[in-house]
Amino acid sequence: MVDGAALPLTGWAVHSIAQHKQPAKTRRDPLTGLLRCDAYTARARRVLARHGDDTAVVMIDADRFKDINDGLGQAADDIVLASIAARLTATEDGLRPT
Known part of the structure; x- marks a missing residue:
């Protein structure tokens, strides 16, 4: 017979393991595959620290994106976001410092 405390402890252990793995899964957006804000910021800081003035940061804004969501x-x-991400990642290697 299972001790009454064993089930809650097992549940907490499984929950703890899942929470430990969660940050690795959430580093990238599941739809686009692009880095999420925190991961992007950390990467940008590393690149800037390493390359300083030889680095440019480009911000991209999808004009009228709300109109797409509201109208279509x-x-x-989702298709538009995935397409933008695919184009960005297709040129990513060309944008990396050497």
Whole structure:
């Protein structure tokens, strides 16, 4: 027979392991594969510290993106986001410092 305390302790152990693995999963957006804000900021800081004045940071804003979501729905904006991400990552190697 299982001790009454064993089940809650097992549950907490599983929860703790899941929480420990969670940050690795959330470093990238599941739809686009791009780094999320915290991971991007950490990477940008490392690159800037290493390369300083030889580095440029580019911010990209998708104009009228809200209009896509409002007019065509979330499925359409998911396609647009994935397309933008694919284009960014296709040129990513060309943008890295040597």
